[in-house]
Amino acid sequence: MIRFTRVTKTYPRTGTAVQDVSLTVNKGEFVLLTGASGAGKTSLLKMVYLEERPTSGEVRVAGTSSVTATARDVAKLRRKLGIVFQDFRLLDNRTVEQNVSFALEVIGAPTGVIGGKVNRVLTQVGLASKGRAFPRELSGGEQQRVAIARALVNDPFALIADEPTGNLDDRATRGIFQLLREINASSTAIIMATHNLELIRRQEYRTIEMARGQIVYDSAESTAMPRSTP
Amino acid sequence: MRSFRDAFETFHRAPLLSALSVTTIAFSLFALGLFGLVALNIREALERLEDRVEIRAFVAEGTPPEDIAQAASDIASFPEVLRADLVTREEALKRAQAELGEFRDLFEGAVLPASIDLRLKPGQRDPATVKRVADRVKTYSFIDDVRYGEEWIEKLHRLRNIAGISGLALGLAFAVVSMIIIGATIRMAVLARAKEISIMRLVGATDGYIRRPFLVEGFAKGVMGGLLALALTWLAQSLINKYVIHTIFFDARVAMLGLLFGALIGLLGSAVSVGRHLRRV
Numbered sequence: 001m002i003r004f005t006r007v008t009k010t011y012p013r014t015g016t017a018v019q020d021v022s023l024t025v026n027k028g029e030f031v032l033l034t035g036a037s038g039a040g041k042t043s044l045l046k047m048v049y050l051e052e053r054p055t056s057g058e059v060r061v062a063g064t065s066s067v068t069a070t071a072r073d074v075a076k077l078r079r080k081l082g083i084v085f086q087d088f089r090l091l092d093n094r095t096v097e098q099n100v101s102f103a104l105e106v107i108g109a110p111t112g113v114i115g116g117k118v119n120r121v122l123t124q125v126g127l128a129s130k131g132r133a134f135p136r137e138l139s140g141g142e143q144q145r146v147a148i149a150r151a152l153v154n155d156p157f158a159l160i161a162d163e164p165t166g167n168l169d170d171r172a173t174r175g176i177f178q179l180l181r182e183i184n185a186s187s188t189a190i191i192m193a194t195h196n197l198e199l200i201r202r203q204e205y206r207t208i209e210m211a212r213g214q215i216v217y218d219s220a221e222s223t224a225m226p227r228s229t230p
Numbered sequence: 231m232r233s234f235r236d237a238f239e240t241f242h243r244a245p246l247l248s249a250l251s252v253t254t255i256a257f258s259l260f261a262l263g264l265f266g267l268v269a270l271n272i273r274e275a276l277e278r279l280e281d282r283v284e285i286r287a288f289v290a291e292g293t294p295p296e297d298i299a300q301a302a303s304d305i306a307s308f309p310e311v312l313r314a315d316l317v318t319r320e321e322a323l324k325r326a327q328a329e330l331g332e333f334r335d336l337f338e339g340a341v342l343p344a345s346i347d348l349r350l351k352p353g354q355r356d357p358a359t360v361k362r363v364a365d366r367v368k369t370y371s372f373i374d375d376v377r378y379g380e381e382w383i384e385k386l387h388r389l390r391n392i393a394g395i396s397g398l399a400l401g402l403a404f405a406v407v408s409m410i411i412i413g414a415t416i417r418m419a420v421l422a423r424a425k426e427i428s429i430m431r432l433v434g435a436t437d438g439y440i441r442r443p444f445l446v447e448g449f450a451k452g453v454m455g456g457l458l459a460l461a462l463t464w465l466a467q468s469l470i471n472k473y474v475i476h477t478i479f480f481d482a483r484v485a486m487l488g489l490l491f492g493a494l495i496g497l498l499g500s501a502v503s504v505g506r507h508l509r510r511v
Contacts, residue, residue: 089425
């Protein structure tokens, strides 16, 4: 479903961010991506949704290849992925409902189905009663739930989350993680970059550790503990 | 529909910026319009002057009148010739006396040669054509001399060409300036919506979808700027007419072309601006 084949990403100014990475993420998997800042996690995730293309090697996501994809292919791929960030990236001048429906409107979804879908995902993330609120009226955890609702509203096969709990306190973090587990239970794959030690230590999920652009540990291939904890 | 709504929303959300951009576009096009007006009026004046371009073929004394009449009718059928008039000796004298007014006595008892006076069709009054027709007229054996003021015609044409070329060059320069201004104003609108655009891309909107409202906005601003510029040019022309000199204004077709040009500039300026932003993010 998501396959990296000998992928290297080099930036002209900052040098190599990802080096010779090969990796497969299967349907419905839950993957925690860990590593110190600058280890290459964000670059790796950006290549999943083709925000960046590899300098060499190939990323293949649901049949779309980083080598041949056109701008239109990339747009189509992103309709099948949900993407969530540490800083939520919500539109401040739109309500919760409007932020979520925005994701459907801009891909030309029929107006008739938008309301129903928005209600369904807002219920799923526990914000059914806050549809009319503006992002600034919500807590950090709630804002991230809105971002997750927006990512889910197109029924993605995978959710890419780059440090989604980085700005949240422990309680909100637990809530968001619980929500991601529920989403994963309905067979949506999750790839989540995180520094959260508690999650990593549980060894419940596949954990991949990166350092200096390379994968230094992958629990799917090894029984040893991560070499270092972030 | 969404594109129009979004474009309109930008006007609604940032009325001052929108008004400012329409005004700057209008002033660029106004400058273009003023220059166009000058070029148009120079051309009009030159055309009036060109109407007076005339070839005069003097007939040798003693030529039978039938020969002259036959030649005049031959010459009148040349494709370049509008009309060929026969001027007899008596008529030539009368005309000279009339033209000289108080010095008419000088011609008392004078003998002036008869001539065939030619006027050429509009568009056939350039130096090369005039010379070609004059040379052809000269081939008649009874034509003594052909005069057509070569130097004057050449100067007239040079002036017209200079006016045309400088009009075109300045017009293009103004068009480029207008495009840069539109591009900059659209760029401000794009930057103001940068976050929205990045989210749109993230959730899978195509570049075409993102681009469209900005193109509509650029088009609309171009048309509005064009309309305002047209109104300003018309006002300026009315004032010049009233206080300085009688001039003519663009006809409806040229005015429409001006508006279309404004719209095109708006469209291109925004296309370049949005395209650059989308390539960068």
